[in-house]
Amino acid sequence: MKAKKKKGKFLLQSPKGMHDVLPDEQPYWEKIKKATEKISESYGFSRIDTPAMENAEIFERTGEETDLIEKQMYYVKTKGKERNLVLRPEGTAPTMRSFLQHGFSRLGKPLKLYYFGPMFRYEQPQAGRFRQFHQIGFEIFASEDDPIFDAYAVLATVRLIEELKIKNLIVQINSIGCKQCRQAYIKKLKEYYGNKKDKICKNCQRRLAARPLRLLDCKDEKCQPFKSEAPVILDKLCNGCKNHFKAVLEYLDELAMPYILNHYLVRGLDYYNRTVFEVFSEQSKDIGALASGGRYDNLSEMMGGKKIFATGGSIGVERIIETMKSFSITGALKPKSEVFLVYIGNEAKKKSLAIFEKLRAAGVRISESFGKESLKAQLKDADKEQVKLSLIFGQREVFEESIIVRDMKTGAQETILLEKIAEEVKKRIK
């Protein structure tokens, strides 16, 4: 048996569902970061960064029944006393925690915050679905449940995605009411499905008891006919919720923002109430929603704080990148070098780093292939980088204290004095 040398290779890989962002992919991240800054600024969102870990209670209190909390959280073992640290599975609860902790709750006017960071969920990875992924979130905290903020959150979320040139966005929106009218609706729903138990799929039979709203989301063919006959939540909303939702839609209408009412749309987290929405792209439906969000007026109290009215949306960065790729949208452009420094021989090499530094300090975008000895190879690299000029510095030039300036397009060369190099180069690249 051979194969001794490969021992340990299995360790040389990133954890399941977690990926390196290699240099090739960075331009996408650059572009998204820039777009996020731009949109946040113009819509008045201030950046907030919270730790990657939180006390588990932060999340446990906000969604006992949900998969995310029940089985997808990473609990962290430490040597210290913290027994219950988790890697954050989402960004809304931490933002609310920070908000309450720092006494921001004396709201003069609504506070708008945004975050951009990694989230962690233990689940089976698939395309567009990772164990570590990144979200951009917009959150609006207010002292009133004004529906204009729901529209505002949808607006900012959609505009950020559009800023990245992703087309054919579909906004799906629904209202899941408040505690009271939702309970009433669930009761109706249960009644409706109660006598059809043996005709619906196994999953739905199970869900009927635990999370009846999810029945509306079922894709099983057996369940479809019952779904279409099922009571619709919008018809059962209390007046407060009905008016609120109506107002949200009116704001969207005024914006001429297209949306689809989706009676089946339900969010996975327990803290949502009233408005919920998801954003899809026609091009990348298969990787799921690009963004989602909604109102969460109950979260602050669930966490032990005072009542805060809040609404927001979050965007899946990796899914955005996938979609950009499927549209052949490129990432941010790197600034190109204008000048390439080539050395020949050791004497020249010794001085070339200093020459490089002098030009860089003078504001010239210069690049090089230090470490490659052959002139050919260096010029080849210069060609690949599509620079305007190459500076060729060899033995002869060392003695003459000069350097050759080569125009890469015409091939014309000229020898200039080393001391004048910065000004001469600048003159030529204009």
Next chain:
RNA sequence: GUGGCCAUAGCUUAGUGGUAAAGCUCCGCUCUGUGGAAGCGGCUACGAGGGUUCGAUUCCCUUUGGCCACCCCA
């Protein structure tokens, strides 16, 4: 957590029970102080562990990772 498909060089892929081929990339040579073309040459791989076998990259088991469906979600 359940089920299915997959795994060969840096990348994309061929192929075989007798240790493997090609394209792109990379490095070099033709051209010893001059790039963009062409030709030639070179580096680098059967994910890991175990089993069957004279011999396994190939067959079997386990494991790891990727993808897909369920579940759920960004």
